[in-house]
Amino acid sequence: MLTSGFADPIHDAQAAFRALLEAMARPGTIVSLPPCDPPPPLPQAAAAILLTLCDRDTPLWLDGPFATRAVGEWLRFHTASPLVSNPADASFAFACADSAPFDALAPGTDEAPERSATLVLLVEGFRSGRPLRLAGPGIESETVLSVDGVPNAFLGWRARNLALYPRGVDVLLITRTEAIALPRTTVVQEV
Amino acid sequence: MNNTSYTFAYLDEQTKREIRRALLKGLAIPGHQVPFASREMPLARGWGTGGMQVTAAVIGRNDVLKVIDQGADDTTNAVSIRQFFSRVAGVRTTTRTEEATLIQTRHRIPETPLRPGQIMVYQVPQPEPLWRLEPSRAETRRLHALAEYGLMHVKLYEDIAQHGRITLAYDYPVLVHGRYVMAPSPIPAFDNPKLHRSPAIHLFGAGREKRIYAVPPYTDVISLAFEDHPFRPWKAEAACALCGSTESYLDEILIDDRGTRRYICSDTDWCERRRTGGKTA
Numbered sequence: 178m179l180t181s182g183f184a185d186p187i188h189d190a191q192a193a194f195r196a197l198l199e200a201m202a203r204p205g206t207i208v209s210l211p212p213c214d215p216p217p218p219l220p221q222a223a224a225a226i227l228l229t230l231c232d233r234d235t236p237l238w239l240d241g242p243f244a245t246r247a248v249g250e251w252l253r254f255h256t257a258s259p260l261v262s263n264p265a266d267a268s269f270a271f272a273c274a275d276s277a278p279f280d281a282l283a284p285g286t287d288e289a290p291e292r293s294a295t296l297v298l299l300v301e302g303f304r305s306g307r308p309l310r311l312a313g314p315g316i317e318s319e320t321v322l323s324v325d326g327v328p329n330a331f332l333g334w335r336a337r338n339l340a341l342y343p344r345g346v347d348v349l350l351i352t353r354t355e356a357i358a359l360p361r362t363t364v365v366q367e368v
Numbered sequence: 369m370n371n372t373s374y375t376f377a378y379l380d381e382q383t384k385r386e387i388r389r390a391l392l393k394g395l396a397i398p399g400h401q402v403p404f405a406s407r408e409m410p411l412a413r414g415w416g417t418g419g420m421q422v423t424a425a426v427i428g429r430n431d432v433l434k435v436i437d438q439g440a441d442d443t444t445n446a447v448s449i450r451q452f453f454s455r456v457a458g459v460r461t462t463t464r465t466e467e468a469t470l471i472q473t474r475h476r477i478p479e480t481p482l483r484p485g486q487i488m489v490y491q492v493p494q495p496e497p498l499w500r501l502e503p504s505r506a507e508t509r510r511l512h513a514l515a516e517y518g519l520m521h522v523k524l525y526e527d528i529a530q531h532g533r534i535t536l537a538y539d540y541p542v543l544v545h546g547r548y549v550m551a552p553s554p555i556p557a558f559d560n561p562k563l564h565r566s567p568a569i570h571l572f573g574a575g576r577e578k579r580i581y582a583v584p585p586y587t588d589v590i591s592l593a594f595e596d597h598p599f600r601p602w603k604a605e606a607a608c609a610l611c612g613s614t615e616s617y618l619d620e621i622l623i624d625d626r627g628t629r630r631y632i633c634s635d636t637d638w639c640e641r642r643r644t645g646g647k648t649a
Contacts, residue, residue, distance in 0.1 A: 287513035291393040314587040360396035
């Protein structure tokens with residue numbers, strides 16, 4: 178049975194977008210996304226991002242655990258996005274923390290740095306775990322963020338990603354219902 | 369309430385999604401112009417269709433919208449756009465800067481300081497700061513990619529060589545986050561410092577030119593200048609004839625057919641509030 182998307186497609190998508198806009202404008206801010214009813218194991222937050230931003234113009238890459246038949250059918254109905262097997266072809270990549278294809282994602286080109294992937298990365302939580310210090314546009318001085326379940330490779334990759342600026346991959350860290358954005362401009366360091 | 373049979377905020381969802389993706393990439397690359405499809409709107413291109421499309425993609429039922437045209441809430445363009453969104457989105461509108469969550473503007477930033485939670489949407493006629501210097505878009509894209517802004521510095525230098533000062537009074541180019549030279553839209557240079565490390569979100573939409581760009585909060589926005597010729601925004605040396613303000617940006621108006629001039633605040637909300645002592649008129 179195909180499960181539903183947003184209860185109110187127009188206004189829930191608008192609310193989700195405003196949350197994502199706020200998150201992207203103020204890196205490190207925790208936002209919650211409107212509920213929807215995706216097939217497991219796709220987290221609600223990932224589904225809300227898919228329903229809000231993805232359509233036939235956005236190739237998607239799904240990490241192994243998400244790439245179930247039910248998720249594929251749900252996506253085909255709700256977003257009609259093409260699924261790609263090579264992460265380099267994706268405009269949105271949905272990954273579980275440990276198996277994210279960090280360096281394989283498209284960073285855009287010097288002339289079109291917006292043609293880069295957005296990585297949606299599932300972590301365990303934002304209230305405890307590894308403290309990270311964030312600085313950059315959108316942050317008044319600096320902010321400290323705790324993320325539970327950040328993969329070990331993440332910080333090294335962020336430093337490489339920052340060096341590519343203005344090219345680079347933008348990140349949305351998600352839990353089941355919440356999200357934090359780390360755009361390419363954000364400097365992420367261990368405290 | 370939305371009393372038309374249009375979809376909420378006029379644009380279809382597919383179009384909104386495309387604009388929303390462009391806005392998020394714009395915030396991630398401050399000052400970089402992101403191409404977007406730019407739909408037909410029910411008014412001619414050049415009348416604020418870029419700003420309206422951004423507003424339509426962002427606005428929600430709980431927003432309070434303010435629209436200004438050269439600082440004024442009561443001119444044709446501002447009134448029409450405000451009415452448009454109150455019809456197609458059913459949102460509450462206001463003229464008071466601090467009440468608004470979303471402010472669509474043509475060529476001014478309000479005098480009242482902006483706060484977190486507010487979003488500015490700019491109507492942009494020409495998003496390319498290098499357009500008078502290099503007509504080819506293929507070439508300006510390459511210049512931005514290489515951060516090669518020598519042309520702009522030569523233009524400013526030639527101003528100084530010929531006139532003794534930089535003569536740009538509006539659409540004065542800025543360097544955003546130390547990387548992209550950006551057109552702040554034709555706001556007076558007087559307003560440029562309000563963009564620097566502003567607590568609000570600034571979104572720019574150019575409908576005819578099909579470009580979207582953005583400045584996130586707390587981002588460095590530096591007006592271009594030289595060490596020996598620092599940035600000096602121009603403002604009329606006068607006080608507002610209505611409220612007496614000397615710190616706001618003033619418009620020069622002719623009040624009779626003998627050429628008598630007066631200066632009044634360009635920001636009508638600011639001026640009115642000063643005259644009524646902060647109370648609503």
